Amino acid sequence: MKTEVLEDYALEKRARQKGSLKKVGIIGAGTMGQDIAVIISKQGIDVVFIDLTEERVKEIFNEISIRLDEIISKWGMTKSEKRAIISRITGSIDYNDISDCDLVIESINTKKAGSSRELRKSVFKKIESVVSRETILASNTSTMMISDLAEVLDYPDRAVGLHFITPAITVKIVEVVNGVKTSDKSYEFVLKFAKKIEKKPIIVHESPGNISTRLIATLVNEACETLMEGIASTTCIDTTMKKGYGMQFGPFEMADRIGLDKMVKWMENLYEEFGDQKFKPSPILKRLVRYGFYGKTSGSGFYRYENGLATTETITYPEIK
Secondary structure (H helix, E strand, C coil): CCCCCHHHHCCCHHHHHHCCCCEEEEECCCHHHHHHHHHHHCCCCEEEEECCCHHHHHHHHHHHHHHHHHHHHCCCCCHHHHHHHHHCEEEECCHHHHCCCCEEEECCCCCCCCCCHHHHHHHHHHHHHHCCCCCEEEECCCCCCHHHHHCCCCCHHHEEEEEECCCCCCCCEEEEEECCCCCHHHHHHHHHHHHHCCCEEEEEECCCCCCHHHHHHHHHHHHHHHHHCCCCCHHHHHHHHHHHHCCCCCHHHHHHHHCHHHHHHHHHHHHHHHCCHHHCCCHHHHHHHHCCCCEHHHCECCEEEECCEEEEEECCHHHHC
16 A cells, blocks of 8 residues: 655645645634644644734634643643644734645634625635645635635636534544536645545535535524424433434534534525525524524533533523523
C-alpha cells in the first residue's frame, strides 16, 4: 500500500516545486473555526485564522486554550501536545496573511438575521484577491450551494464544499461537495486533505443541507413538535433517542450544542430552497432564539448550563410562551 506524503497534495508540477500542503487559512474562528484549526494543527500543518478585531483574535486563543484544557482533563491530550498545537496556529485581521496558504476554509458565523450568502461570496472574493492561482477555496456551509458561492470567483474550479459536523474534533467524517465547475484536481486535493486530518470524506452530490444538516433539521423540528404537543418532556425525548436508537446526543442536546440560532438559519435556508413545511423552523426554536437562548454557548437553550455542563433543570415550552 502506498504511503501518502505531503507532496501528494500538490495540484500541479509548479505547486509541487513550491512545496506541499504546509499552511491552511480559516476565515472565521467561532466554535467551528476553532475546532477546524485544532484538527489541522494537530497533524503538523500550520494554520492562520482571520477574524474581525485584534481583541477578538486574543479571545479566540483563550477559547482554544480552554477547549484543549478540557481535552487534557479527560486524558485525551498532553500539555506538551497542547503547546505544539497552539504553536502552529496564528491569528490575524489582515487577509494578506493567508496569501501563502495552500487551502483556505471559509467558516464564518454571523448573528445577523437572514441569509449569509452575499457575505460568504464577499469573503470568497477577498480570499481570491490575495492567494495564488493554485490555492483551493473551501466553504464549511452545508445549506448553501458551493456553486452559488463560487460564481463570484475568477476561477470557480478551485471551490469545493467541505462541511465539518459538530463537534468537529470528535466526529470522524466530513462531507465533501463537488460544485458544478469544481475541477477534478481541486476535488481530489480536498479528499486527500480530509484523509490527512484523519477524517473520512463522505462524497455528497451538491444539494442544500447535504446529508447531515438536512436530516438533523427535520429531526429537531419533529422533536420540537413532540414537545409542544405535550407528549413528553425534553429529557424524555432526548433519552429515548439516545437509549433507544444509540444516538450520541438527543435532538435537543444536539441543537443546543450546534446553537439554536444556527439551527434556525439552517432551517430557513432549507425552507427557502425546498419550500417544504418540514424545514420551516418550529415556533419554539424561534422563540428561544428571540429571547437570546442560543444553547450551550449562551448558558440557556433547551437546557440550562453551568460551567459548560447541562443541569438537570430544563426549559419547558410553557416557560417561554
